[in-house]
Amino acid sequence: MDQSSTVIFTDMDGTLLDHHTYSFAPAQPTLDALAERGIPVIPNTSKTYAEMTQLRDKIGLNGPFIIENGAAAYIPHGFFKQKPAGTIWQDGFWCKSFISSKGYWLKLLDIVKGEFAGEFTHFSVMSNDELVAATGLSEDEARLAAKRQYGEPVMWLGSEQRKDEFIAAVRDRGATPLEGGRFIHISGDCTKGKALSWFMEEYRRQSAISATSIALGDGKNDIAMMEAADIAVRIASPTHEPPQVNKKDNIYTSTLLGPEGWTEMLSQLLSLKD
Numbered sequence: 001m002d003q004s005s006t007v008i009f010t011d012m013d014g015t016l017l018d019h020h021t022y023s024f025a026p027a028q029p030t031l032d033a034l035a036e037r038g039i040p041v042i043p044n045t046s047k048t049y050a051e052m053t054q055l056r057d058k059i060g061l062n063g064p065f066i067i068e069n070g071a072a073a074y075i076p077h078g079f080f081k082q083k084p085a086g087t088i089w090q091d092g093f094w095c096k097s098f099i100s101s102k103g104y105w106l107k108l109l110d111i112v113k114g115e116f117a118g119e120f121t122h123f124s125v126m127s128n129d130e131l132v133a134a135t136g137l138s139e140d141e142a143r144l145a146a147k148r149q150y151g152e153p154v155m156w157l158g159s160e161q162r163k164d165e166f167i168a169a170v171r172d173r174g175a176t177p178l179e180g181g182r183f184i185h186i187s188g189d190c191t192k193g194k195a196l197s198w199f200m201e202e203y204r205r206q207s208a209i210s211a212t213s214i215a216l217g218d219g220k221n222d223i224a225m226m227e228a229a230d231i232a233v234r235i236a237s238p239t240h241e242p243p244q245v246n247k248k249d250n251i252y253t254s255t256l257l258g259p260e261g262w263t264e265m266l267s268q269l270l271s272l273k274d
Contacts, residue, residue: 004039005209006270009066009196009225010262011217012045012055014181015235018258019218020136024059027259030266031060039270042066042199044192044215044225046180049074050147069178069185069221070195071150072097080206097150098195099188105152105175109186112169119158120166122186123148126155135182151187153180178221181239185221192217193224214269216262219243226251231269235261 010016017024024031034041043052044066052065052074064075074093075084087094106124123131123146131142134155154177156163163184167177170186178185192215200213215222215229218237226232226245234242234253242253252269254261 004037005211006039007200007203007211007213008034008039008041008266009044009192009199009213009215009229010041011192011219011222011225011235012043012047014218014237014239014258015216015222016043016059016259016262019181019238022136024259027262030263034266034270035060037270040064044070044196044217046153046178046183046185046221048145048147049149050144051141054144064199066192066195066199068148068150068190069180069187070190070192070224071099071187073195073199080202082206084202084206096198098190098198099150102148102150102152102187105186105188108170108173108175109152109154111173112166115169116158116162116166119162120154120156120184122152122154124152150190151185153183153185155183179219180221181219181237191224192222193226193228196225196228214266216265217243218258233265233269235265 016027040063041061042064046069047067049067052067056065064073064079066073073096076093084094087096109122128139128142131146132139135142137145170177175186176189203211213229214231215225216233216235217226218235220243223243223245227247232245232247232251236254236257238257245251252265254265256264
């Protein structure tokens, strides 16, 4: 494909997708305008591979995507002219994995359950009905959300103080916990920011273009992505304050929520309405 001088990385839940309804309808005109200009929109999400292969078709995105908070990047054949560095061919994509599988982290959670008995649950032990209730997803969507390869989402049931203690406990045992909009994601040393940086290095190498990266997110697990990007956009949320991003300039915050804010900010930054 012809390379663009702008690459957009976007969180999904609460950013491109409405926090409550998961609708992306308000962003559709902007998605269409970006597609017309050949500007890649790359989901950089806590969602699974199984979720994203369906969701990207629904939204109409046919480019690369990053799953499970930066655990792996998937790049369709033909996006780059050459095989991306460090990737393997998997299910029709070049896949770059940044950490190992989730088995280790499930064992870690078993270890800390005694100390935090009854204060949390997690995807692998939740029924599909419980996942539906916790996420607001449909039954089929919840099954896809449970098909995790690299990490494990924890649903915290205790107090805020005990949550801080839980996060410290799993971190002391080698995990890198990330708080999203709904769950604490327990995984290895990967972030959306590291995945973004790897992708942009490969993009610039293969295109010989000094492309600008824009990252949009609403949660704490989006901070690393926004700090790694050239331009950071915080999307306003109905449930929490914008995350604290350590960036001196090129940081913006939407006034509108979710996909409305997504459209608001990209329309301004890229003059899409001109």
